[in-house]
Amino acid sequence: MTHPPHPQHTPPVVLIIPTLNEAESIAQVLAEIPANLVSHVIVADGGSRDGTVEIARGAGATVIETGRGYGRACLSAAETALPNAILVFMDGDGADDPSAITCLVQPIASGTHDFVIGSRVRGRSARGSLGPHQRLAGFLIGLGTGVLYGVRYTDMCAFRAISRNHLLALGMRELTYGWNLEMQMRAARFGLRTLEQPVDNRVRLGGASKVAGSLLGSIRAGSRIVTTFLRLALAPKPNASSMGSS
Numbered sequence: 430m431t432h433p434p435h436p437q438h439t440p441p442v443v444l445i446i447p448t449l450n451e452a453e454s455i456a457q458v459l460a461e462i463p464a465n466l467v468s469h470v471i472v473a474d475g476g477s478r479d480g481t482v483e484i485a486r487g488a489g490a491t492v493i494e495t496g497r498g499y500g501r502a503c504l505s506a507a508e509t510a511l512p513n514a515i516l517v518f519m520d521g522d523g524a525d526d527p528s529a530i531t532c533l534v535q536p537i538a539s540g541t542h543d544f545v546i547g548s549r550v551r552g553r554s555a556r557g558s559l560g561p562h563q564r565l566a567g568f569l570i571g572l573g574t575g576v577l578y579g580v581r582y583t584d585m586c587a588f589r590a591i592s593r594n595h596l597l598a599l600g601m602r603e604l605t606y607g608w609n610l611e612m613q614m615r616a617a618r619f620g621l622r623t624l625e626q627p628v629d630n631r632v633r634l635g636g637a638s639k640v641a642g643s644l645l646g647s648i649r650a651g652s653r654i655v656t657t658f659l660r661l662a663l664a665p666k667p668n669a670s671s672m673g674s675s
Contacts, residue, residue: 431658444517447502449488451521452479453635459488461527475503487517500608517590523634525588532626533590543621547588554630578617585609604651607657614661
């Protein structure tokens with residue numbers, strides 16, 4: 430989905446939506462995107478077989494087919510985005526409210542922060558939209574990052590914003606479900622100015638969550654998150670000049 434360009438003094442905002450079988454929700458998600466703010470929408474598809482790709486293209490989004498891996502989809506889309514853009518990541522299931530894109534982008538556009546992450550814990554969550562295990566995971570990860578880096582997160586929400594330049598400089602390596610945590614840990618390690626913004630969380634519009642929708646999905650995602658945390662926690666502390674190399 431492409432909209433008229435922003436004034437030259439405002440960085441372009443590129444919305445990245447990783448998808449895998451989101452045909453029931455993607456059309457409504459794309460319809461709700463604020464056209465006056467978002468310059469370009471990239472749907473990064475991981476192998477949908479339910480018509481997600483065709484629906485997204487029909488709605489005007491740029492679609493890239495990346496192969497499996499949540500992190501791979503996000504990174505592939507970021508690499509193809511406009512230079513100097515502010516990147517916003519949002520899931521395609523309809524749980525994130527696109528109207529909150531403004532509060533994620535504004536601190537970066539104004540120059541006060543480098544990385545803004547939505548917190549569903551601090552916002553309002555519809556009944557059944559955020560499970561106790563997700564709240565607990567966010568709390569435990571927040572404790573860990575607080576001890577390691579002095580940065581306390583409350584959530585690992587996929588809804589977040591960061592400049593393309595900063596993201597690519599972080600040296601992201603995790604290509605599956607540890608992507609969100611790796612971004613948060615690397616941002617803290619390298620001293621990015623980070624802000625959590627309360628965001629509302631809705632019940633997904635259709636389908637089942639690839640993570641919380643099954644026991645096996647939860648186990649797989651949980652193992653990747655734990656592995657990612659340990660890998661970064663045990664890595665040597667980077668020098669200020671080594672951003673992106675660890």
